[in-house]
Amino acid sequence: MTQTLEPTSPGSTDVDASRPKREVIAKATALVPLIRQYAEQGSADRRVAPEVIAALEAEGLFKLFVPRRYGGYEENLRTAMETIAEVARGDGSTAWAVALLNVCTWFGTTFSQQAQDDVFGANPDAKCCGIFTPGSKAERVEGGYLVSGQWPYSSGSFAADWGTLGIALDVPEGEDPRALALIPKEAWTIKPTWFVAGMKGSGSDTIVVKDHFVPDHRIQRFVDMREADFATPHRSEERNSNMAFIPVAALILVGAQLGLARHALDLTLEKLPNKMVAYTKYKAAKNSPTHQLGVAAAATKFNLAELLMQQATSDIDNAAARGELPDLITRGRIRNNTGIIAELVKDGIDILMTTNGAGSFADANILNQIWRDAEIAGRHAYVTPEVGKEVYGRLLIGADDALTMDV
Incomplete structure (x- = not known):
């Protein structure tokens, strides 16, 4: 995708790297009538209508944080917030799904290069959902972890290709065991559990995984991510690889x-x-x-x-x-x-x-x-x-x- 403005790179002296990209936000504004047209259907179906997902994908609105090297917008957080807000003028559930799919896809872009290639190399349009809470089992095996569990409230999981799901690592006592594991949709099923009063169409159901092997290169410790010490090798040239x-x-x-x-x-x-x-x-x-x-x-x-x-x-x-x-x-x-x-x-x-x-x-x-x-x-x-x-x-x-x- 082409952009009019170049991103602010780490180390830039630009006085404001949070300028919103109006042409990206305008793409969301243009879709508001369509989003409103399908909002009731999305609530009834408990997931955003396929027609809306397709329109959002066509405008690249699930790739707000994805690096340009994978065909994304590589936009700043202000632009993402404004874009999500415009989607919400059409429908809250759709905006919630857009928000979670974008931020969890950003999580995916902070993993190791090998993991990023696993996710985006074969499919530059890949979308990730995610939940921080650890599943019930993460057993250390050679080269990685064998993971099982249930992850409720996985918003947008119906449209995701990967999940950034919480696991508990085998670490010394006293250390934070939490980590995120990249798990492909082929490894999970979705249990319908999202029956609520509002945000009905966000698809925030439960992901279920049973005995899936996650290699070490698809795992990031939570403590490292919290300090923005991400595994990606692109921190020196990509602003979003340094976000908090x-x-x-x-x-x-x-x-x-x-x-x-x-x-x-x-x-x-x-x-x-x-x-x-x-x-x-x-x-x-x-x-x-x-x-x-x-x-x-x-x-x-x-x-x-x-x-x-x-x-x-x-x-x-x-x-x-x-x-x-x-x-x-x-x-x-x-x-x-x-x-x-x-x-x-x-x-x-x-x-x-x-x-x-x-x-x-x-x-x-x-x-x-x-x-x-x-x-x-x-x-x-x-x-x-x-x-x-x-x-x-x-x-x-x-x-x-x-x-x-x-x-």
Whole structure:
């Protein structure tokens, strides 16, 4: 794929490596009508419609982080967040699948060259899904591990070619045993377990693997990935091979939230102004102070969420361009603000539901779908606001121990 702008390479003195690539984002915007057309079908089928997956693939929107050497866009995190948000203006479930397939495919690009060739060499359009939680068995054998287990909530697994799945390594006591293993789709089955109130079409079912051999070159230790000490040999020339692992993995989860907020506000500004306010003198809600204040409050929360996203992507993208890992305080702030973004969006959508009236909760009202999607998306473990606040607060105040190793 061709690009107009060259990526910022590690060591660059460019003052902002987080500039969004508008022509890539525009590809997602152009697909919004199609995504909306198939959104209901995706929810009913519990996976994004094949027609939508094909359209996203045709525009390369599962290859946002994939290196150019494999035909990808090799874009920065800001562009990915904006692209996911635009997809979410069409449908939250589709955006969630796009987010997880992109970030897990990025994980795949950080593995050893041999592993990357296994994944992308034969199929440059390969997509990865992933789950960090270790499966039930990882037995050390000659040359690798024999892996079995179940990995629930594997979003987008229905469209993935590989999984970056958590395993527990045989390591000395006291060391972090966690690792990610690249496992091809031929080695797993999908158990239908995703029956939920929102994000129904994300396909977040359970991957099941039984006694699959994973060679050592397809395994990366979690502790190395957390410190951006990736196995890829391309860190000196590829910015994305230096991105902060946990901050990216967490922040990507609120890309869909931002798009849901944009869609909710668009619908409100389109439908609310001339709506009669029942049991009052107001013939049009646009003249009602209650509704004016409600819309302003929600819009302000959404704007704050957007600003926090832009700050976080700037911290991550610019550090990656310098070949550096953001310091612990910055990473803690990003973890904290990821939860705050979700909180702001959920609160803002709640305000708009009230402002638009009880009809917002009708099954036929798209605001109802947006509300349910935002409620589910905002409850991912990496997004939980209270955990993020504690992580950040402990780092700021110098607590004796960390709440989590995942920063």
